[in-house]
Amino acid sequence: MLIRDSRFRPRPDVAHPSRRGLLAAGGALGLGAVLAACGDDSGSGGTDSGGTDGGWRFKDDRGEVARVDRTPERIVGYVASAAALHDFGVECTGVFGPTTTPDGGRDLQAGDLDVDGLTVLGNAYGQFNVEKYASLRPELLVTNMQEPPVLWYLPEESTEEITSLAPAVGIRTSGTTLTKAIGRYADLAAALGADLGADKVVRAKSRFEKAAQTLTRTAGDRRGLKVLAVSASAEMLYAAVAEDFGDLRYYKELGVEFVTPGKPGERGFWEESSWETIDRFEADVIMVDRRTGNLQPDQLAESKPTWRRLPAVAAGQVIPWQSEAHHSYAGHAPLIEALADALRDAKQVIR
Numbered sequence: 001m002l003i004r005d006s007r008f009r010p011r012p013d014v015a016h017p018s019r020r021g022l023l024a025a026g027g028a029l030g031l032g033a034v035l036a037a038c039g040d041d042s043g044s045g046g047t048d049s050g051g052t053d054g055g056w057r058f059k060d061d062r063g064e065v066a067r068v069d070r071t072p073e074r075i076v077g078y079v080a081s082a083a084a085l086h087d088f089g090v091e092c093t094g095v096f097g098p099t100t101t102p103d104g105g106r107d108l109q110a111g112d113l114d115v116d117g118l119t120v121l122g123n124a125y126g127q128f129n130v131e132k133y134a135s136l137r138p139e140l141l142v143t144n145m146q147e148p149p150v151l152w153y154l155p156e157e158s159t160e161e162i163t164s165l166a167p168a169v170g171i172r173t174s175g176t177t178l179t180k181a182i183g184r185y186a187d188l189a190a191a192l193g194a195d196l197g198a199d200k201v202v203r204a205k206s207r208f209e210k211a212a213q214t215l216t217r218t219a220g221d222r223r224g225l226k227v228l229a230v231s232a233s234a235e236m237l238y239a240a241v242a243e244d245f246g247d248l249r250y251y252k253e254l255g256v257e258f259v260t261p262g263k264p265g266e267r268g269f270w271e272e273s274s275w276e277t278i279d280r281f282e283a284d285v286i287m288v289d290r291r292t293g294n295l296q297p298d299q300l301a302e303s304k305p306t307w308r309r310l311p312a313v314a315a316g317q318v319i320p321w322q323s324e325a326h327h328s329y330a331g332h333a334p335l336i337e338a339l340a341d342a343l344r345d346a347k348q349v350i351r
Contacts, residue, residue: 054069054070055067055068055069055070056068056069056070056071056072056191058169058187058191060168060169060170060171061145061148061170061171061172061176061184062145062148062149062170064149064170066140066167066168066169067167068139068140068167071191071192071193072139072140072192073139074093074136074137074138074140075090075091075092075093075138075139075140075141075142075192076092076093076094076095076096076121076133076136076138076140076141076142076166077092077094077095077096077141077142077143078095078096078097078142078143078144078152078153079095079096079097079098079099079107079109079110079113080097080109080111080324080325080326080327081142081143081144081171081185081326082095082110082113082118082142083109083110083111083112083113083326083328083331084111084185084189084326084327084328084331085142085185085188085189085192085194086111086112086113087111087112087200087201087204087326087328087329087330087331088185088186088189088190088196088201088328089189089194089195089198090188090192090193090194092118092142093118093119093136093138094118094119094120094121094132094133094136094138095113095115095118095119095120095121096120096121096122096127096128096153097109097122097123097125097153098110098123098124098291098292099113099115099118099120099123100115100120100123101292107292108290108291108292108322109291109292109324109325109326111326111328111330111331112330119132119136121133125153126155127155128153128154128155128158128162130158130161130162130165133162133165134165138165138166139166139167140166140167140168140169141162141163141166141167141168141169142168142169142171142188143168143169143170143171144170144171144172144173144327145170145171145172145173145174146174147174148170148172148175149170151163151168151170152170152173169188171184171185171188171327172184173246173327174246176246177246177249177250178246178247178250178327178332179250181246181327182327182328182332184327185327185328186328200330201329204328204329204333205329207329207330207333208329208330208332208333208336211333211334211336211337211340212254212336214336214337214340215251215254215255215256215336215337215339215340215343216254216255218340218343218344219254219255219256219257219340219343220255221344222343222344222346223257224257224348225257225284225285225343225346225348226257226258226259226282226283226284226285226350227256227257227258227259227283227284227285227286227287227343228240228258228259228281228283228285228286228287228312229242229248229258229286229287229289229321229323230281230286230287230288230289230321231270231288231289231291231294231323232288232289232294232295232296232300233294233295234295234303235274235275236272236273236274236275237272237273237274237275237278237281237307238270238271238272238273239259239261239270239271239273239281240261240269240270240323241260241261241264241268241269241270241271242258242260243268244264244268244269245269245323247323247325247332247335251336251339256339256343259281259282259283261281262280275304275306275307276306278306278307278310279306279309279310281310282311282350283310283311283312283350284311284312284315284317284346284347284348284349284350285312285317285318285319285342285343285346286310286312286313286317286318286319287318287319287320287321288300288318288319288320288321289321289323290320290321290322290323291322291323291324297313297318300313301313311349311350312349312350314349315346315347315349317342317346317347317349319338319339319342320338322335
């Protein structure tokens with residue numbers, strides 16, 4: 001089934017190239033600026049919390065201020081938002097978005113969440129049980145924003161009703177840097193009572209910074225290696241424009257060399273290709289979108305002969321890409337480490 005929204009460009013997503021929005025990033029940074037940003041969790045949206053009236057406030061990335069009488073405890077979040085808050089020490093009561101897999105396991109977008117202990121309001125795009133949401137007596141809703149001011153994963157037809165039940169906070173994850181998006185979740189977590197000086201958080205941030213340094217060194221040592229990030233459906237292969245994705249752009253800032261698709265769509269982000277013409281994408285390493293519903297390397301190897309003939313595939317240099325990872329230091333550090341390991345072990349197969 002294809003879900004279309006005329007305001008947004010089709011994209012490879014949980015099941016099909018159809019859900020709106022994309023992870024994107026802002027301007028390029030030098031390594032020094034990148035690592036400096038890791039140490040600055042202030043963000044640009046501004047934190048407006050507390051106050052002389054004893055209430056709780058938080059200014060989100062739409063510029064809107066969420067206000068409640070006291071620090072919210074019954075928080076409902078998009079699953080990746082909940083996973084990010086969890087990593088900073090704040091727990092949600094309910095979630096929406098890809099949380100469990102068809103076999104009942106935890107979806108990769110849920111991070112380290114204990115999904116069995118959460119109320120799931122909807123597990124796919126377009127699903128949001130408003131009645132169940134109301135029964136939770138929510139005090140705050142938190143989600144990403146791919147194209148502000150639209151709140152990510154809220155069905156358009158019920159957004160007004162949903163946001164009437166509790167204040168909403170939108171954190172921008174497109175059109176900004178990866179480190180700034182992580183910093184904004186840190187801002188929100190701190191406003192909700194998290195201790196950003198807790199050992200768990202400090203260790204995660206240190207690991208993130210060390211991973212970034214390692215990737216920079218590795219990319220420098222392996223100059224000339226070309227990396228391509230893709231998402232795959234039965235009908236199409238989608239080649240990512242690295243500049244338009246927050247994580248890929250960050251990796252590029254750290255020195256990773258990405259293949260640049262020559263004919264992306266009108267709004268960027270992807271170049272679509274039929275399976276008969278994918279040989280025009282020449283890369284030494286291919287990153288494949290891991291999100292549930294997208295075809296994975298083993299499925300591609302079985303069903304797409306042209307995939308098997310790609311040099312990177314023939315050389316066994318295909319790695320996973322978690323294209324919608326949750327925005328925390330703990331969420332991204334292992335992904336950066338894995339990319340550094342893959343580049344270190346890869347050989348150049350494109351001349």
